[in-house]
Amino acid sequence: AQSVTQLGSHVSVSEGALVLLRCNYSSSVPPYLFWYVQYPNQGLQLLLKYTSAATLVKGINGFEAEFKKSETSFHLTKPSAHMSDAAEYFCAVINTGRRALTFGSGTRLQVQP
Amino acid sequence: EPEVTQTPSHQVTQMGQEVILRCVPISNHLYFYWYRQILGQKVEFLVSFYNNEISEKSEIFDDQFSVERPDGSNFTLKIRSTKLEDSAMYFCASSDGTGWIGYTFGSGTRLTVV
Numbered sequence: 001a002q003s004v005t006q007l008g009s010h011v012s013v014s015e016g017a018l019v020l021l022r023c024n025y026s027s028s029v030p031p032y033l034f035w036y037v038q039y040p041n042q043g044l045q046l047l048l049k050y051t052s053a054a055t056l057v058k059g060i061n062g063f064e065a066e067f068k069k070s071e072t073s074f075h076l077t078k079p080s081a082h083m084s085d086a087a088e089y090f091c092a093v094i095n096t097g098r099r100a101l102t103f104g105s106g107t108r109l110q111v112q113p
Numbered sequence: 114e115p116e117v118t119q120t121p122s123h124q125v126t127q128m129g130q131e132v133i134l135r136c137v138p139i140s141n142h143l144y145f146y147w148y149r150q151i152l153g154q155k156v157e158f159l160v161s162f163y164n165n166e167i168s169e170k171s172e173i174f175d176d177q178f179s180v181e182r183p184d185g186s187n188f189t190l191k192i193r194s195t196k197l198e199d200s201a202m203y204f205c206a207s208s209d210g211t212g213w214i215g216y217t218f219g220s221g222t223r224l225t226v227v
Contacts (some may be wrong), residue, residue: 034216043204043220044156090156094216099144099169099208100158101216 002027004091006104019078023091033074034092086111115139117219125225134190136205145188146206195226
């Protein structure tokens with residue numbers, strides 16, 4: 001069975017500071033991994049995805065994530081936080097041959113001025 | 114950029130009533146999905162639909178739920194007899210033939226059962 005664990009339900013950073021949101025996955029087969037962002041009262045927007053090509057994946061809004069098989073991790077980073085980054089972030093996994101995304105419980109990012 | 118469109122954005126219904134949530138997936142996509150997010154909780158998979166039949170469903174998707182693609186553009190989720198615990202945000206999604214490329218979500222329908 002596939003699953004993802006997001007460490008830290010709330011993360012608070014100062015504007016301009018590094019953003020690090022953690023995601024660890026569990027999968028019996030090579031996974032595809034995704035990060036989605038959800039702004040208040042809005043839908044899910046894809047930030048980036050790992051699909052077994054490059055292990056360092058660049059996404060929208062300056063975010064990137066690195067797939068580390070040895071650590072079963074797919075942490076999301078951004079060098080410099082902006083106030084507009086305040087949102088809920090979800091890590092998700094899908095196994096090849098399946099169609100359903102399995103989401104983590106989410107991390108709410110606060111950006112302090 | 115192509116979008117998945119969901120209507121209505123918010124629906125209030127009385128317990129025991131039937132409700133239909135509507136979605137227009139991206140036109141060249143082949144896989145269609147419904148997900149649910151209860152307030153403050155994670156997003157959960159309900160069902161996937163391909164070639165006019167359910168291809169996968171979760172344990173949440175019991176007999177009170179059904180899906181349909183009544184024409185070439187719409188994809189619907191019906192809840193036969195709503196319960197208070199069905200109150201949630203329901204997301205429709207669609208993806209292309211590989212199943213995950215272009216996996217795109219709609220903005221959701223907030224269902225409130227009173």
